[in-house]
Amino acid sequence: MPVDSPRLLLVAHGSRDPRFAATARRVTASVASAMPGVDVELAYLDLNEPTIGEAIERSGDCVVVPLLFAEGFHSKIDLPAIIAEHSLPGRRVVQTPVIGSHPLARAxxxxxxxxxxxxGDGVLLCAVGSSDAGADRHVRHRAIELSTLLHRPVEVVFATKLGSGEHELLSAVRRLKATGARRIALSPYFLSAGLLTERVDTALDRLCPDALVAGPLGAHPDVVSAVTDLYADAAGFGPASDGRADELVPEGLRSC
Incomplete structure (x- = not known):
């Protein structure tokens, strides 16, 4: 990267669960390692420090990359308002699309x-859930991509919309069982483990004690590639990744 590269500000939502901040720091370290010569800083929308507004005020030109998986209220309304409020005259602040705009089914x-x-496992993709219908549609599109990649049905549940008596979760599990799934595998479309993932884990454990639970995406190489590509595009350097995220060849699946 050129020596005058703008600072990269990674902005995460924030959480009272300490696991979230620890994961966000690991993602930041992985991004910094992949982008020598670029000043990389982590900031938050809420609940953790520093806030993105504080980070913008002490930065020069910078690129803001949201560590979010779907375009919803935070990326469309909240973050642009914060950037407008805290940007100083003569400084260029560019907000990129969310990292979920990049291929992450492989991750x-x-x-x-x-x-x-x-x-023989049926896959249940779990995401936060949003008041923005477009954000929830994005998650369903990602489920279709994952289904195509894994050659099996993938159902979607939202952690904030499990329904009365967890009806939505129960219905999704029943649909997977009806397709012949012998076991349910939970795929968290989350950056980090936390209270919301635990809510779904606990509910699923009551329904399917033998369920398999995958880890959150965290500092997966495709998450890092999404950040570096978004930064490079916004800073005018062109795509930076090696294209791994576009490979649709799953490895390590077991015939059991």
Whole structure:
């Protein structure tokens, strides 16, 4: 990268769960390692420090990359308002699309393989859930990509919309069982483990005690590639990744 490269500000949502901040720091370290010569800083929308507004005020030109998986209220309304409020005259602040705008189905498949996904497992993709219908549609599109990659049905549940008596979760599990799934495998479309992932884990454990639970995406190479590509595009350097995220060849699946 050129010596005058703008600072990269990674902005995460924030959480009271310490695991979230620890994961966000690991992602930041992986991105910094992949981008020598670029000043990389982590900031938060809420609940953790520093806030993105504080980080913008002490930065020169910078590129803001949201560590979010779908375009919703935070990326469309909240973050642009913060940038407008805290940007100083003469400084260029560019917000990129969310990291979920890049291919991440392979990353989800890798986490499932690491957890021990078998041929007969039915996959349940879990995301936060949003008041923005477009954000939820994005998650469903990602489920279709994962289904195509794994050659099996993938159902979607939202951690904030499990329904009364967890009806939505129960219905999704029943649909997977109806397709012949011998076991349910949970695929968290989350950056980090936390209270919301635990809510789904606990509910699923009551329904399917033998369920397989994959890890969150964290600092997966495709997450890092999404950040570096978004930064490079915004800074005018062109795509930076090696294209790995576009490979649709899952590895490590077990015939069990």
């Amino acid at each position: 989800l498949a890798d986490r499932l393989a690491e957890a021990g996904l078998c041929d």
